[in-house]
Amino acid sequence: MPSNMKPLCDALLSNVEKITLEWVGRVQSDPYLRADDNLTLTQIIDHVPQMLEELCELLGKPGEPNFDKIRASSQHGYIRSAEGYSLTELLRELELLRDCVFNFVVETEIKQNFNREDSIRALRLINKYFGEDILFVVEHFLARASRDDLKKSAKAQA
DSSP, X not given: OOTTTHHHHHHHHHTHHHHHHHHHXXXXXXXXXXXXXXXXXXXXXXXXHHHXXXXXXXXXXXXXXXXXXXXXXXXXXXXXXXXTOOHHHHHHHHHHHHHXXXXXXXXXXXXXXXXXXXXXHHHHHHHHHHHHHHHHHHHHHHXXXXXXXXXXXXXXXX
């Protein structure tokens, strides 16, 4: 792990639960998110802790990270679609989580006198992580919609 990211990664790993619960509170109080109304706390949390751990792993690697091996975020999107989330609800959830992580990085920079360049590098990587997840989610939802349309068309022709 690059030594300049170690303090942030250590802080992130020791605050996974705090960040996750802050995000849960924001999800539950968001007036535009209703698909979570009937989910348990465990179902709402889903893969969020693993996503935060993945972020830390990516932050700890030198150079440009390989996003092809990201699993937790794609699993989160897949499970949400099975739970009846709309695409906009899932994207809103991801945006709330990204905001919680951004806020945490800024707070950590202030509290630990973290280097500004390292904070910017971390924020860019975090943004790219969520951007890659958003692309996966949109592709998944579009593919599912296409399959559903084909099934409807086949039934109509039968």
